[in-house]
Amino acid sequence: MEGLLYGRLPAGAAEEELGAQPQGSEEAKAFVNAFLKRSMPKMKDEAIQDMLTRKAVVLEHYSKKKKKGNRKKTKGFTAKQRRELRLFEIEPEQRRYAIFLPLHELWKQYIRDLCYGLKPDAQPQMVQGKLLKADLHGAIVTVTKSKCPSYVGITGIILQEMKHVFKIITKEDKLKVVPKLNNVFSLEIDGFISYIYGNKFQLRASERSAKKFKLKGTIDL
Numbered sequence: 001m002e003g004l005l006y007g008r009l010p011a012g013a014a015e016e017e018l019g020a021q022p023q024g025s026e027e028a029k030a031f032v033n034a035f036l037k038r039s040m041p042k043m044k045d046e047a048i049q050d051m052l053t054r055k056a057v058v059l060e061h062y063s064k065k066k067k068k069g070n071r072k073k074t075k076g077f078t079a080k081q082r083r084e085l086r087l088f089e090i091e092p093e094q095r096r097y098a099i100f101l102p103l104h105e106l107w108k109q110y111i112r113d114l115c116y117g118l119k120p121d122a123q124p125q126m127v128q129g130k131l132l133k134a135d136l137h138g139a140i141v142t143v144t145k146s147k148c149p150s151y152v153g154i155t156g157i158i159l160q161e162m163k164h165v166f167k168i169i170t171k172e173d174k175l176k177v178v179p180k181l182n183n184v185f186s187l188e189i190d191g192f193i194s195y196i197y198g199n200k201f202q203l204r205a206s207e208r209s210a211k212k213f214k215l216k217g218t219i220d221l
Contacts, residue, residue, distance in 0.1 A: 088160060090167075095175045100138070100157045107138030111189055118190045131187070131194045132201075133209050136161055141168065144195070145184035154178060161205045 036048050082088065112118050115130050142155040154176055156168035166185070168176045180198030187194055203211060 090159060090175060095169060096173050097157065097169050097171050100159065100169055103138040104140060104157050107135075108189055110135070110138075118192065120191075122192075124192065127192050128194050132196070133211070135205055136166075136187075137205070139187050139189075141166070141185045141187045141196070143178060143183055144186045147182040151178055151183055163204050164202055 033048065036043075037045070040048065077085065077087070111131070111134060114134055115122060115127050118127070136158050137160070139158050140155065141158060143151045143153065146152050154168065154170065156170040156176065158166050159169050159175070160167035164180055166178050166180065168178055170176060180201050183198040185196040185198065187196070201208075
């Protein structure tokens with residue numbers, strides 16, 4: 001077996017195919033030992049010889065570890081900074097009902113797609129469940145009940161939904177900030193009327209998609 005490891009190449013093959021000068025078995029053995037020492041510098045000579053006797057040689061490869069760069073996490077604005085920058089403020093010249101009617105049309109198409117076309121035979125419970133988790137920006141809502149009588153009858157397009165309030169633009173081009181607490185809202189689309197009980201709706205729009213709502217017949221304010 002040792003002869004196979006250190007044996008010579010066939011006559012003429014070394015010069016013709018590899019362009020190398022023929023060597024004796026001792027020279028070949030010395031070359032193999034020197035090659036293994038260079039390839040495995042951390043291994044002792046005794047260990048290399050032991051590997052050769054068992055005819056199992058695994059050349060080690062030491063890859064350079066890449067240094068992990070310190071990634072800086074981007075920080076968003078704080079609530080105070082957003083207020084100071086007035087990021088969510090709607091300019092007075094933009095507070096016009098007609099400007100947001102196209103948004104309402106887009107919202108209606110979005111709800112139709114969400115509710116599989118809103119066919120006449122659609123189950124009201126299914127529509128109600130979809131609306132409770134849907135994005136309401138662009139919906140036309142009406143305050144139907146309230147502990148504060150001055151809110152009853154307010155109707156308009158929802159421009160902004162926050163955790164505790166709706167910002168609504170009315171047909172009179174007035175921006176109303178209506179709290180969800182102690183108010184009941186209704187919205188109608190293609191003959192389906194849905195009611196939103198603000199006391200159970202005090203969530204951000206992004207949080208509602210994961211919440212499980214229990215459909216109840218009546219809820220007291």
